[in-house]
Amino acid sequence: MKSIFNQWKKELFEPVDASSLGLFRFLFGFLLIIQSFLIFNENFIQINFINNYFHFPHPLFEWLRLSRLPAAETHLLFLVMGISAVGICSGMLFKLSSFLYLVTFSYVFLYEKALYNAHYYLIILICGWFCLINANRWPELPTF
Numbered sequence: 001m002k003s004i005f006n007q008w009k010k011e012l013f014e015p016v017d018a019s020s021l022g023l024f025r026f027l028f029g030f031l032l033i034i035q036s037f038l039i040f041n042e043n044f045i046q047i048n049f050i051n052n053y054f055h056f057p058h059p060l061f062e063w064l065r066l067s068r069l070p071a072a073e074t075h076l077l078f079l080v081m082g083i084s085a086v087g088i089c090s091g092m093l094f095k096l097s098s099f100l101y102l103v104t105f106s107y108v109f110l111y112e113k114a115l116y117n118a119h120y121y122l123i124i125l126i127c128g129w130f131c132l133i134n135a136n137r138w139p140e141l142p143t144f
Helices: 002-012 019-041 044-050 071-090 094-111 118-132
Strands: none
Touching: 019 044, 019 071, 019 118, 044 071, 071 094, 094 118
8 A cells, every 4th residue: 555655656746748738828828818809809898897887796896896997997907918818828927927817807707797707717717726836837938
């Protein structure tokens, strides 16, 4: 029994290739860039956040009031989200980009329950996971 545990422990701490994690980071960041582009391109912000008179925040998060932000600051919030997506995809300032995307996307997600999709929750979980790991080690933009 002890040898099985020792063998499992040995295999658990063996170095592995980081290319699959880097590829996942790149593809995830690329999808976030596409999502940010579509948010700006389809006038999503103006229709759903600025001109919308009824908002349905998640319970216990009624204090998040995006409608209190002027239109320029609301667009700035989504611009920061888009720039953070570029940072996640490229691997530059990765943890800062992951944290900024996590905070801004969580703010928007918790503010409006009517726009809920299950993959939004997954995006928040993956960005939180990215804040804790070093997924920027392979391939980082300056290495090309």
